[in-house]
Amino acid sequence: xxxxxxxxxxxxxxxxxxxxxxxxxxxxxxxxxxxxxxxxxxxxxxxxxxxxxxxxxxxxxxxxxxxxxxxxxxxxxxxxxxxxxxxxxxxxxxxxxxxxxxxxxxxxxxxxxxxxxxxxxxxxxxxxxxxxxxxxxxxxxxxxxxxxxxxxxxxxxxxxxxxxxxxxxxxxxxxxxxxxxxxxxxxxxxxxxxxxxxxxxxxxxxxxxxxxxxxxxxxxxxxxxxxxxxxxxxxxxxxxxxxxxxxxxxxxxxxxxxxxxxxxxxxxxxxxxxxxxxxxxxxxxxxxxxxxxxxxxxxxxxxxxxxxxxxxxxxxxxxxxxxxxxxxxxxxxxxxxxxxxxxxxxxxxxxxxxxxxxxxxxxxxxxxxxxxxxxxxxxxxxxxxx
Amino acid sequence: xxxxxxxxxxxxxxxxxxxxxxxxxxxxxxxxxxxxxxxxxxxxxxxxxxxxxxxxxxxxxxxxxxxxxxxxxxxxxxxxxxxxxxxxxxxxxxxxxxxxxxxxxxxxxxxxxxxxxxxxxxxxxxxxxxxxxxxxxxxxxxxxxxxxxxxxxxxxxxxxxxxxxxxxxxxxxxxxxxxxxxxxxxxxxxxxxx
Numbered sequence: 001x002x003x004x005x006x007x008x009x010x011x012x013x014x015x016x017x018x019x020x021x022x023x024x025x026x027x028x029x030x031x032x033x034x035x036x037x038x039x040x041x042x043x044x045x046x047x048x049x050x051x052x053x054x055x056x057x058x059x060x061x062x063x064x065x066x067x068x069x070x071x072x073x074x075x076x077x078x079x080x081x082x083x084x085x086x087x088x089x090x091x092x093x094x095x096x097x098x099x100x101x102x103x104x105x106x107x108x109x110x111x112x113x114x115x116x117x118x119x120x121x122x123x124x125x126x127x128x129x130x131x132x133x134x135x136x137x138x139x140x141x142x143x144x145x146x147x148x149x150x151x152x153x154x155x156x157x158x159x160x161x162x163x164x165x166x167x168x169x170x171x172x173x174x175x176x177x178x179x180x181x182x183x184x185x186x187x188x189x190x191x192x193x194x195x196x197x198x199x200x201x202x203x204x205x206x207x208x209x210x211x212x213x214x215x216x217x218x219x220x221x222x223x224x225x226x227x228x229x230x231x232x233x234x235x236x237x238x239x240x241x242x243x244x245x246x247x248x249x250x251x252x253x254x255x256x257x258x259x260x261x262x263x264x265x266x267x268x269x270x271x272x273x274x275x276x277x278x279x280x281x282x283x284x285x286x287x288x289x290x291x292x293x294x295x296x297x298x299x300x301x302x303x304x305x306x307x308x309x310x311x312x313x314x315x316x317x318x319x320x321x322x323x324x325x326x327x328x329x330x331x332x333x334x335x336x337x338x339x340x341x342x343x344x345x346x347x348x349x350x351x352x353x354x355x356x357x358x359x360x361x362x363x364x365x366x367x368x369x370x371x372x373x374x375x376x377x378x379x380x381x382x383x384x385x386x
Numbered sequence: 387x388x389x390x391x392x393x394x395x396x397x398x399x400x401x402x403x404x405x406x407x408x409x410x411x412x413x414x415x416x417x418x419x420x421x422x423x424x425x426x427x428x429x430x431x432x433x434x435x436x437x438x439x440x441x442x443x444x445x446x447x448x449x450x451x452x453x454x455x456x457x458x459x460x461x462x463x464x465x466x467x468x469x470x471x472x473x474x475x476x477x478x479x480x481x482x483x484x485x486x487x488x489x490x491x492x493x494x495x496x497x498x499x500x501x502x503x504x505x506x507x508x509x510x511x512x513x514x515x516x517x518x519x520x521x522x523x524x525x526x527x528x529x530x531x532x533x534x535x536x537x538x539x540x541x542x543x544x545x546x547x548x549x550x551x552x553x554x555x556x557x558x559x560x561x562x563x564x565x566x567x568x569x570x571x572x573x574x575x576x577x578x579x580x
Contacts, residue, residue, distance in 0.1 A: 172449060172484040174395045196485075206484050209450040216480065225485035 006031040102140035111136035131156050158239070165240040171226055172202035177240075188240050190250060191231035194224045200236045207234065233280075255280055269295075388448045393418045393488075400489045409492045411442070412572070419444045422571075423455070423492045427535060428500040432527035433461070436535025440495065441471070442488065452482035453491060460534040462527040464504040464513035473498070474508035545570045549577065 007023035009015035011031060019025075035051035037043040043053065107123035109115035113134050115125065127137040127145075131152040137145045166178050168188070177199040180186050189203035198206075207221050223230050235254045241247040263281030265273035269289030273279050285291045400411045408426040421442040427433030438461060443454040455478055457471030465474040477486060477494055507513030515523045548570070549559040554577050562580075566572035 173389060173392050174399075174487075175391070202484065206450050209447060220480060220483070223483075225483040228483070 004029055008032075100140075102138075104140075106136070106138050110134075161239050161242065161246070164242060165238075168197045168240045170197060170199040170202050172198055172206065175199075178238075186238070188237045190235040190237050190241075190247065191224050191229075192233050192235070192251070193231040194227050194229045195247070196224050196226040197240055198225070200234070203234055388419055388444050388446060390418050392449060393444065396487045396489065399487070407489070407493070409489055409496070411488050411492070414441075414571075421488070422458075423488065425492050425496045425499075427531060428496055431500050432524050433463075433499050433531050433535070436531035438499075438535050440473075440492065449484040449486075452478050453488060454478075455491065455495065460530055461499075462512055462523070462530040463499060464502045464507045464509060464516045465498055466512075467509050468512055469509075472508060474503075474506065545573070549573065 005023055006027070006029045007015050007017075007021050007025055008031070009017075010021065010023070010025045015021050015023075015025065033052045034054050035043050035049050037045075038049065038051070038053040039055070043049050043051075047053075101124075104124055106126040107115050107117075107121050109117070110121065110123075110125040111134060115121050115135075124139065126135045127139055128135055129137050129148060129152055131149070132155075137148060165188070166176065168177055169175065170177050177188055177197065178186050180199060185199060185201050187200040189198050189200035191198075191203070203225075206225060209221065219230075222232065235251050237250045237254070239250070241250060258280040259282055261281050262268065263273050263279055263283055265271050265275070266279070266281070266283045267289075268284055268286035269291030273281075273283065277283075397411055397413070400407075400409060404410050410424045411421055414420040414422050421444070423440040423442050425438050425440065427436035427438060436459075438457060438459045440455050441458045445451045445454060455473055457466055457473065459471075460468065461471070462468055466472070473495060475494060475498055477483070477491060502516060504513040504516045512523070515526070545563060546556065546559050549563075550556050552574075558577065558580070559573070562573045562576050563570075566576060
């Protein structure tokens with residue numbers, strides 16, 4: 001349609017569209033050197049961009065799309081699926097009556113809060129969202145409406161909670177927690193057993209302060225400074241809660257986050273974690289670690305497959321050329337060419353043998369064991385600020 | 387490191403309702419680690435009518451460590467040393483909590499004055515007397531209050547005398563003493579800055 005502007009791809013000698021290209025393949029035509037990213041609002045090259053950064057006023061873009069003087073802009077405007085069937089069909093001369101109303105997107109300006117074209121806007125203006133007060137509810141897409149309402153309400157709640165949190169004072173430093181100077185300090189420390197607010201640094205300071213004047217760690221330091229109720233862990237949170245459910249949500253998401261992080265004390269089975277099975281962090285046993293070699297449950301050793309023999313052969317194969325705890329190396333494929341069998345191969349051989357066994361119960365046990373060792377022990381309960 | 391921001395806040399907070407509680411805290415020097423607290427003797431006790439001064443030292447760990455408090459006014463009380471003024475109070479030791487403030491701690495000391503715990507004494511002599519000869523204890527405590535904790539007219543005259551000897555004009559000394567409520571140290575400080 002717009003044969004007047006030189007095709008960019010053609011200019012570089014690589015237009016795949018050939019004759020069917022909508023841009024001119026005539027060297028005499030001027031090239032369009034306007035940066036489309038800039039016009040959309042974001043060009044990551046900034047001043048280094050080799051295209052021209054020209055801002056197009058709305059009216060110009062509007063007008064140009066009906067005439068075809070500037071193909072570049074017209075393409076931009078047309079690429080936006082248009083709305084308001086009756087109005088636009090007449091105005092633009094399109095035959096888009098066949099398009100379902102749900103397929104039109106709503107006016108993004110109105111959705112953002114303010115459409116400069118107002119009544120004359122060719123796009124559908126969404127219905128008013130009662131929560132955010134913007135015209136962003138699509139009249140013909142019920143799922144989208146639902147979703148927006150839901151997220152909007154959630155956001156609103158979060159905002160209210162944040163506003164409420166601003167007022168909360170820490171009882172130790174007597175300052176508003178969210179008005180502290182550094183970002184790291186602007187966090188609450190939630191105690192698991194009571195609802196007294198402190199900032200995370202204050203409560204951690206108190207709990208970790210050395211019991212110099214005969215204060216007992218368990219009765220004094222672990223207790224809430226206000227109500228003296230014992231709490232075994234502190235949860236950091238940027239927001240203060242107003243209901244039990246909100247607190248639970250904060251606690252759960254915190255624990256969930258920690259559960260995906262490997263415990264540095266446990267160190268994949270090479271170290272010892274002072275929190276044991278109640279640690280919040282992931283306790284994953286890696287093959288070859290101390291725990292793998294020495295602490296695996298003994299009861300499995302009486303199975304059809306001799307786990308002791310398996311483990312010792314495992315150790316034997318593993319030790320001569322490897323250091324403890326380096327999984328990457330264990331599972332390295334380079335060993336496949338060697339004459340020595342890799343631990344996995346031995347394990348697989350044993351397991352193959354074992355599946356042919358008739359004893360179902362014992363099979364299950366072994367499978368459990370295998371799964372367990374593969375995935376590591378993932379325990380979760382409670383922990384202290386590790 | 388002492389949390390000075392908190393100490394400042396505590397002082398402001400405490401001085402805001404000094405009329406209601408009667409508890410005053412003021413810095414002894416320009417350093418905020420050494421303070422003077424004053425509490426009125428509780429009504430209905432032998433300490434009634436007295437104003438007791440308490441010397442407060444803030445340790446480095448404050449508010450995570452308890453403030454060190456001891457009476458600088460002599461008191462006859464089973465839980466307060468009649469010699470050194472040391473206070474036997476759990477919240478100033480192992481039961482301290484950072485949620486407590488200087489004011490709440492002083493309030494607890496005041497409460498201790500009205501409710502002695504002779505079973506857990508600081509001063510054994512006083513505690514013995516409290517348990518065996520209660521009447522003697524009461525009269526001794528009252529006498530000590532009269533003698534040491536009251537800013538009697540004679541006391542004022544003594545202070546005036548002392549300040550005048552330092553070279554300040556008598557009229558100015560009197561008016562300054564009145565302004566600071568009879569506190570000799572504060573008056574001296576004020577006179578020096580005038």
